[in-house]
Amino acid sequence: MLELIRVKNLSKTFKLSSKQQKIEKTNEKVRRAVDGLSFEAYEGEIFGLLGPNGAGKTTTLRMLATLIKPDSGDAEIDGYSVVSEPDKVRQRIGFLTSELKLEEFFTPNYLFDFFSSLHGVDSEVSAKRKTELFSRFGIDKFAEVKVADLSTGMKQKTSLAISLVHDPDIIIFDEPTNGLDVLTAKVVTDFLVSLKEAGKTIIVSTHIFSLIEKLCDRVGIIIDGKMVVCDTLSGLCGEKSLEDKFFDIFAEYTEAKGGEA
Amino acid sequence: MKNSAIFTIFKKELFRFFKDRRTLVALIMPGVLIYMIYSLMGGAMSDAFMPDDEYTPRIVAVDLPDSVGSMIDGETAELTIITSDKIDEVKEQIAEGEQDVLVIFPENFDQIVAGYTPSGNTPAPNIDIYYNSTSTDSTTAYTYMVTLLDVYESSMTNKFDVNMGGDAYDLASDEDMTSMIFSMMMPLLLVMLLFSGCMAVAPESIAGEKERGTIATLLITPTKRSHIAIGKILALSIMALISGASSTLGVVLSLPKLMGDTVSIDGSVYGLTDYLMLAVVILSTVLVFVTVISIISAYAKSIKEAGTYVTPLMILSMLIGLSGMFGTAASNTALYLIPIFNSVQSMIGIFSFSASIPNMIVTVITNIAFTGIGVFVLTRMFNSERIMFNK
Numbered sequence: 001m002l003e004l005i006r007v008k009n010l011s012k013t014f015k016l017s018s019k020q021q022k023i024e025k026t027n028e029k030v031r032r033a034v035d036g037l038s039f040e041a042y043e044g045e046i047f048g049l050l051g052p053n054g055a056g057k058t059t060t061l062r063m064l065a066t067l068i069k070p071d072s073g074d075a076e077i078d079g080y081s082v083v084s085e086p087d088k089v090r091q092r093i094g095f096l097t098s099e100l101k102l103e104e105f106f107t108p109n110y111l112f113d114f115f116s117s118l119h120g121v122d123s124e125v126s127a128k129r130k131t132e133l134f135s136r137f138g139i140d141k142f143a144e145v146k147v148a149d150l151s152t153g154m155k156q157k158t159s160l161a162i163s164l165v166h167d168p169d170i171i172i173f174d175e176p177t178n179g180l181d182v183l184t185a186k187v188v189t190d191f192l193v194s195l196k197e198a199g200k201t202i203i204v205s206t207h208i209f210s211l212i213e214k215l216c217d218r219v220g221i222i223i224d225g226k227m228v229v230c231d232t233l234s235g236l237c238g239e240k241s242l243e244d245k246f247f248d249i250f251a252e253y254t255e256a257k258g259g260e261a
Numbered sequence: 262m263k264n265s266a267i268f269t270i271f272k273k274e275l276f277r278f279f280k281d282r283r284t285l286v287a288l289i290m291p292g293v294l295i296y297m298i299y300s301l302m303g304g305a306m307s308d309a310f311m312p313d314d315e316y317t318p319r320i321v322a323v324d325l326p327d328s329v330g331s332m333i334d335g336e337t338a339e340l341t342i343i344t345s346d347k348i349d350e351v352k353e354q355i356a357e358g359e360q361d362v363l364v365i366f367p368e369n370f371d372q373i374v375a376g377y378t379p380s381g382n383t384p385a386p387n388i389d390i391y392y393n394s395t396s397t398d399s400t401t402a403y404t405y406m407v408t409l410l411d412v413y414e415s416s417m418t419n420k421f422d423v424n425m426g427g428d429a430y431d432l433a434s435d436e437d438m439t440s441m442i443f444s445m446m447m448p449l450l451l452v453m454l455l456f457s458g459c460m461a462v463a464p465e466s467i468a469g470e471k472e473r474g475t476i477a478t479l480l481i482t483p484t485k486r487s488h489i490a491i492g493k494i495l496a497l498s499i500m501a502l503i504s505g506a507s508s509t510l511g512v513v514l515s516l517p518k519l520m521g522d523t524v525s526i527d528g529s530v531y532g533l534t535d536y537l538m539l540a541v542v543i544l545s546t547v548l549v550f551v552t553v554i555s556i557i558s559a560y561a562k563s564i565k566e567a568g569t570y571v572t573p574l575m576i577l578s579m580l581i582g583l584s585g586m587f588g589t590a591a592s593n594t595a596l597y598l599i600p601i602f603n604s605v606q607s608m609i610g611i612f613s614f615s616a617s618i619p620n621m622i623v624t625v626i627t628n629i630a631f632t633g634i635g636v637f638v639l640t641r642m643f644n645s646e647r648i649m650f651n652k
Contacts, residue, residue, distance in 0.1 A: 065481060066481075067481060067646065067650075068646040068650070069646060087483050087485070088483075090481060099477055100477050100478040101473055101474035101477070101478060102475060103277070103470070104473070105277055105280075105281060106273075106277070110276075114269060114273055115478075117265065117266075117269040118269055118479075118484045119482055119483060120266075120483075162478075
C-alpha cells in the first residue's frame with residue numbers, strides 16, 4: 001500500500017507565559033506539545049489519532065495542515081514536505097477544525113465560491129461540486145442565509161463542505177463531531193465513510209472511542225506528545241474493546257513514566 | 262490563477278463592506294456630519310458676530326455737543342439725551358441689554374476742545390463710553406461710537422489721510438485668498454480625514470479576521486500570503502478613499518459657510534492639473550496609511566487593541582498635517598522621502614500654486630515603495646504563526 005502521509009520525528013514546543021505557568025503550576029518555560037512523533041497513513045484508509053486532551057493531537061494536525069511549522073522533523077504529504085513546500089501541501093489537503101471559522105457576514109453560497117476561487121477550481125466544476133455537497137448536507141436550504149444566523153450544526157456542515165471545495169485526496173479532520181448533536185454527528189461520520197469509499201485518505205483526531213471503532217482502519221495513541229502505539233484496530237485491541245485497551249495502555253505508560261522519574 | 266487570487270480577495274473585501282449597510286454608513290456618515298456641523302457652526306458664527314441689517318445702535322448721551330450730535334444725526338441711530346443724574350440708571354439698563362452705550366462728554370466739550378493745545382499743561386478732554394462687552398449690539402454700538410469720534414478727532418487736525426479711496430486697496434485676489442486658506446487648512450484636514458477613513462476599515466479587515474479566527478481559514482488555502490496582503494491593501498485603500506472623499510467633499514462644500522461672507526473661497530480657482538496632482542498624492546498617501554495600519558492590525562490581537570496601537574500614529578500624522586499652518590512647502594527634495602510628511606508638503610505645494618513636479622514624483626514613488634515594503638512585511642507576518650495565532 002502506498003504511504004500517502006509520512007510523519008517523521010515531528011516535534012513542536014510552545015513557550016509558556018508566566019501566566020500559563022501559574023495556571024498549570026509548573027516552572028517549565030517551554031511545553032513540548034509534540035515530541036518526536038512518527039507515523040504513516042496509507043492511501044485510502046482512515047487513520048485515527050486517539051489521545052486525552054492536551055496530548056498533542058491538534059498540534060500534530062495543525063503541523064500537517066501547514067498552519068504551524070514544526071520545530072524539528074518533517075512530514076510528507078503525497079511526497080511534499082510540510083516544511084519546504086507548504087503551498088503544494090495546501091493544494092492537496094482538506095483541513096477541518098473548530099479553529100477555522102467562516103466569516104459571519106457571508107452566506108454559505110458566497111463562501112463556497114470564494115474558497116473555490118482561491119483554490120483555483122474551475123467555475124463549472126465548482127458549481128457542480130457545490131450542488132452535490134450542498135444537497136448532501138442539506139445546506140441548499142440555508143445557502144443564502146448569513147453564517148451569523150446559522151446554528152452550530154449548520155455552520156459545521158458549511159465548514160465541512162468548504163474544506164472540500166477542491167476535492168482533496170487527503171482529508172485531515174480535527175475532532176470532526178465535537179459539539180454536534182447526534183443527528184449532525186451521524187451525517188458527518190456517514191460522510192467520512194463515503195469519502196473513504198471514494199478512495200480518499202483521511203486522518204481524524206478524536207477522544208471518542210466509538211468513533212474510532214466505527215471508522216478507523218488503523219489507530220495511533222498519543223500521550224504527552226509521543227506516539228505510544230500505532231497499529232490496526234484489530235491488531236491493537238484483539239478481543240478487548242478499544243476503551244479497555246486504551247486505559248491499559250495509559251496505565252502502563254504512566255507507570256513507566258513514574259518509574260523513570 | 263496568480264492574479265485571480267488577488268482579485269478574489271479584493272472582491273471579497275469590497276463585497277464585505279459594500280453589502281454591510283452599517284459599514285457603508287460608517288464610511289459615508291463622517292462627510293455628511295462634517296458638512297452639517299460646519300454649516301451650522303458657520304451660520305451660528307455669522308449670526309453671533311454680524312449684526313443684522315435692521316440693527317440701529319441705541320445711544321444715550323450726556324452733554325452731547327452740537328458738533329458730535331450733527332454727525333450722529335446723519336446716521337441711523339436711536340439717540341437719547343439725558344441729564345447726569347440719570348447716569349446710574351442707564352448703566353444698569355446697558356448691563357441688562359436695554360440700552361447699548363452711554364456716552365458722557367465733558368460739559369462745554371466743543372469749547373474745551375477748541376481751546377486745547379497738545380503742548381499745553383492741561384490734560385486732553387476725556388469722553389467716557391460705557392458698554393457691555395458680552396452683548397453684540399452693545400459692542401457694535403461701542404465700535405460705532407469710537408469710530409465716529411475718531412473720525413471727528415482726525416477731521417479737526419487733519420494733516421493727511423490713509424486709504425480714503427474706498428475698498429480697492431487689498432490687491433489679494435480670490436485665488437490668493439483661497440490658496441492661503443486651503444494650503445493652511447486642507448493638508449491637516451485631508452490627513453485627518455483620510456487617516457480616519459483607513460482606521461474605519463483596516464483594523465476590521467485584518468485584526469478583526471484574526472480575532473474571529475477567519476484568517477486561519479484563509480491561510481489554509483494555497484493562496485500566496487503576498488496575494489492576500491495585496492488584495493486586502495488594495496480593497497481597503499479604495500474604501501478609505503471613498504470615506505476620505507465623502508469627508509473632503511463635506512469640508513470643501515461647507516468651508517465657505519464656515520468662513521462666512523468676509524472671505525471669498527472658491528475651489529474652482531484650481532485647475533484640472535491641480536486636482537489631478539492632488540488625486541495622485543492622496544492615492545499614494547492612502548496606500549501608506551492603509552499599509553501601516555494593516556501591519557499594526559496584523560500585530561494586534563483584536564480590533565480594540567489595533568485601535569490602541571494606531572492612536573499614537575494618528576496623533577503624529579495630525580501633527581505633521583499641522584505643518585501646513587506654517588509657511589510654504591519645503592523645497593529640499595530629500596524631505597520628500599519621508600512618508601506622510603512628503604504628502605503634507607506636496608498638498609501645501611498644490612494648494613499654494615507652488616507645486617514642484619520633481620518633489621511630487623519623489624513623494625509618489627516613495628509612498629509606493631513604502632507600500633511595497635509594507636506588503637513584504639505583511640506577507641512575512643501572515644507567514645508567522647507566532648503573530649497570526651498569538652491568542
